[in-house]
Amino acid sequence: MGRYVIRRLLQAIPLLFIISVLLFVLMRSASDPVATLGGRSNPRPEERARLTRVLGLDKPLYLQYVFWLIGNDWAKFDADGDGVAETPGQLKGVLRGDFGRSLARRGEAVTKIIWERMPYTLLLLGVAEVVIILFSLLIGVFSALRQYSLMDHIITALAFIGYSMPIFFIAIVSIYVFGVKFQQWGLPSLPTGGTHDLQVGPTVGQTALHLILPVASIAIISIAGYSRFVRATMLEVMSEDYVRTAKAKGLRRLRIIFVHALKNASLPLVTIIGMDIPMLLGGALVTEQIFGWPGTGKMFLFHTIRGDTAVVMGVLMLISVAVIIFQILTDITYAWLDPRIRYE
Numbered sequence: 001m002g003r004y005v006i007r008r009l010l011q012a013i014p015l016l017f018i019i020s021v022l023l024f025v026l027m028r029s030a031s032d033p034v035a036t037l038g039g040r041s042n043p044r045p046e047e048r049a050r051l052t053r054v055l056g057l058d059k060p061l062y063l064q065y066v067f068w069l070i071g072n073d074w075a076k077f078d079a080d081g082d083g084v085a086e087t088p089g090q091l092k093g094v095l096r097g098d099f100g101r102s103l104a105r106r107g108e109a110v111t112k113i114i115w116e117r118m119p120y121t122l123l124l125l126g127v128a129e130v131v132i133i134l135f136s137l138l139i140g141v142f143s144a145l146r147q148y149s150l151m152d153h154i155i156t157a158l159a160f161i162g163y164s165m166p167i168f169f170i171a172i173v174s175i176y177v178f179g180v181k182f183q184q185w186g187l188p189s190l191p192t193g194g195t196h197d198l199q200v201g202p203t204v205g206q207t208a209l210h211l212i213l214p215v216a217s218i219a220i221i222s223i224a225g226y227s228r229f230v231r232a233t234m235l236e237v238m239s240e241d242y243v244r245t246a247k248a249k250g251l252r253r254l255r256i257i258f259v260h261a262l263k264n265a266s267l268p269l270v271t272i273i274g275m276d277i278p279m280l281l282g283g284a285l286v287t288e289q290i291f292g293w294p295g296t297g298k299m300f301l302f303h304t305i306r307g308d309t310a311v312v313m314g315v316l317m318l319i320s321v322a323v324i325i326f327q328i329l330t331d332i333t334y335a336w337l338d339p340r341i342r343y344e
Contacts, residue, residue: 004331009324009328020065020069020317020320023313024317025065025070027230028309031307033103033306034054034103035057046106055115061091062076068313069093070094085143098311099111099114099311099317102308102311103307104303104311113299113314114299117294117295118295120294120295121295121297124211124214125277126223128215128284132223139159139231140226141221142295143155143227144230144232145257155227156228162223167217168286175214176193178190179213190213191210191215192213194292194293196210213291214287217287217291222276230269233264233265234262234265236265237262263337266337270333274327274329275330277326278323278326280321285298285301
């Protein structure tokens with residue numbers, strides 16, 4: 001298994017190189033980072049020319065990519081409010097852990113900007129994934145064991161409704177019902193924005209309370225889809241010979257379901273989760289924007305609108321690395337769940 005992991009990591013190097021080239025070209029082609037000085041007033045022609053020269057945007061595209069990758073001698077930004085510094089500074093390059101500096105944040109390091117927001121995204125999506133996996137397994141197994149019953153039909157109908165609704169609709173409806181109407185009806189309402197009440201402070205209880213609506217908005221669609229996969233695979237597994245053999249041996253029903261059947265039925269779900277988690281590292285963009293959650297999704301949208309290539313590239317490359325890592329973890333999990341799978 002160790003050699004397999006090392007081989008996959010080595011194979012990922014050229015893949016990441018190709019991804020970074022494509023993303024860099026697309027970002028440079030689709031945006032103009034000096035158009036509004038990172039979101040501020042439109043610069044004068046002479047100021048625009050100076051900033052273009054300072055940032056190296058007057059150089060050929062391939063040189064811009066090389067300097068982004070290995071480092072350059074272009075000027076840094078200062079913090080005096082104008083977004084431009086006259087003093088030169090060295091940027092180490094992505095290969096040495098320096099993703100550059102943000103135009104929209106007055107020259108702040110990209111790594112600092114990302115890691116400021118990443119804990120909030122990890123908290124939101126970590127809780128959401130736990131809820132998604134737990135309820136998907138429970139609902140899927142329950143529905144499979146009661147195939148074509150009244151409850152199975154109800155769960156199926158609710159799953160199709162939940163899966164067909166866009167996340168912004170779920171988020172807005174949840175705010176209206178649980179945040180606005182509950183308050184009007186005199187019922188305990190849920191907070192609809194931020195991470196805590198400013199009058200109370202960032203306590204554990206406040207954070208948990210503010211997580212309820214965004215987590216529910218993210219989880220509903222995924223639970224609706226995942227639970228159908230679990231139901232389908234459970235129905236297939238429950239008809240296998242080894243399950244019938246376990247029943248004939250007199251093993252307890254719960255042991256048959258959760259030890260023998262569910263372990264194999266989880267394989268398709270592992271694949272889906274392995275692909276979804278790294279994608280979510282970019283942040284639940286819509287959810288974070290609606291609920292004012294200060295994660296990487298909201299940050300990504302802010303810097304994308306302003307053509308802040310350094311930050312956008314940093315987030316996208318982080319997602320690319322996460323995809324590769326989670327695919328390797330998915331393969332390892334496959335081998336653990338199914339001993340017949342070998343990678344050596």
